[in-house]
Amino acid sequence: MGAVEIGAGHIYRERIGGAAPLFLGSLAEPERASIVLLGAPFDGTTSFVPGTRFGPARVREASIGLESYSPALDRTLEEAGLADVGDLELPFGNVSAALERIEGACRAVVAMGAKPFLVGGEHLVTLPAVRACHSRFKDLAVVQFDAHADLRDQYLGEHDSHATVMRRVAEVVGAENLYQIGIRSGTREEFAFGRAFSAVFTEDVEAGAARAAEELAGRPVYLTVDIDVVDPGFAPGTGTPEPGGCRPQELLAALWRLRDLDVVGFDVVEVNPLVDTGFVTSLLAAKVVREAAIMFGAGDREDVDGKEEDEAFGR
Numbered sequence: 001m002g003a004v005e006i007g008a009g010h011i012y013r014e015r016i017g018g019a020a021p022l023f024l025g026s027l028a029e030p031e032r033a034s035i036v037l038l039g040a041p042f043d044g045t046t047s048f049v050p051g052t053r054f055g056p057a058r059v060r061e062a063s064i065g066l067e068s069y070s071p072a073l074d075r076t077l078e079e080a081g082l083a084d085v086g087d088l089e090l091p092f093g094n095v096s097a098a099l100e101r102i103e104g105a106c107r108a109v110v111a112m113g114a115k116p117f118l119v120g121g122e123h124l125v126t127l128p129a130v131r132a133c134h135s136r137f138k139d140l141a142v143v144q145f146d147a148h149a150d151l152r153d154q155y156l157g158e159h160d161s162h163a164t165v166m167r168r169v170a171e172v173v174g175a176e177n178l179y180q181i182g183i184r185s186g187t188r189e190e191f192a193f194g195r196a197f198s199a200v201f202t203e204d205v206e207a208g209a210a211r212a213a214e215e216l217a218g219r220p221v222y223l224t225v226d227i228d229v230v231d232p233g234f235a236p237g238t239g240t241p242e243p244g245g246c247r248p249q250e251l252l253a254a255l256w257r258l259r260d261l262d263v264v265g266f267d268v269v270e271v272n273p274l275v276d277t278g279f280v281t282s283l284l285a286a287k288v289v290r291e292a293a294i295m296f297g298a299g300d301r302e303d304v305d306g307k308e309e310d311e312a313f314g315r
Contacts, residue, residue, distance in 0.1 A: 023289065024063035025077025026084035034298040035080060036109045039087030040121040042098050045161040048240045051274035056087050056119040058273035059289065062282035066290060072256060073294050080297025095160055103128030106265070110136050115296065119289065120269030122162040122239065123150060126224045130169050133265040137220035141177040142169055143212050143258065145205065145251065146226035147242035149186035151193050181208030182229035185242045205229070205246045209254035213261065222265040223258065223292065227285050235284055237276025248284050255291055263296040
């Protein structure tokens with residue numbers, strides 16, 4: 001497989017059966033990009049329907065069917081400064097090693113002054129990305145769009161799981177800096193924790209986004225979108241579907257409300273092509289990535305320091 005290095009992470013740009021396409025509008029050189037897109041094909045703690053490891057490739061394929069121009073934002077992906085560097089090579093059977101590789105790659109992106117954008121993969125991949133961003137932005141807040149609270153302390157005997165990820169994130173940034181939006185599923189204990197400690201804990205995506213937009217102005221923000229926040233009637237291709245969610249347009253409108261925030265990292269997770277209907281869910285995820293990149297991308301950056309650049313790209 002053709003491969004490059006970023007930090008301590010091995011990246012591959014090809015997969016069995018042929019070359020994986022780059023995400024739509026990926027024209028920037030990684031060294032000058034304001035956004036570096038990384039695939040995180042990991043589903044090692046999935047507890048219902050496995051297959052999100054195939055999400056990054058499918059979302060890239062789906063992106064080719066979109067236009068690079070966003071009518072809502074009147075901007076194109078080419079203006080955002082996006083560089084898709086491929087998928088991280090992750091050991092599916094070793095959770096801690098996979099998380100370390102994701103964190104190392106995201107730290108390298110942050111060190112060069114760019115924003116890591118992850119395409120998962122299960123939701124646990126958010127944790128190392130948040131850790132990487134928090135290493136530079138100590139007052140980081142996290143905005144989560146999700147059907148599930150993901151606030152268990154342990155799940156099936158595991159400390160690190162897709163079902164515990166936001167509890168681990170809360171331990172990094174503080175629960176008071178956690179904005180949980182779209183939540184409609186979890187245990188009684190999770191709901192008690194979220195209502196007591198999270199800054200926002202709501203099923204209402206519009207109201208939740210409005211509060212985040214108002215309260216997080218001027219703060220660095222990590223934005224994570226679990227595609228199952230959308231009702232499975234509109235987004236069936238996900239590992240743990242939960243009826244009763246929002247419509248795609250409601251999710252997009254909520255994301256647009258965040259356009260003025262200082263988002264320093266982003267992911268979209270839990271796309272499972274194995275249970276999707278055609279490209280329906282993958283297309284939605286690709287559009288979410290497009291809108292986020294256009295909102296939060298600053299275009300090509302000026303030349304960065306050569307030493308920092310060499311360290312980031314393993315040279």
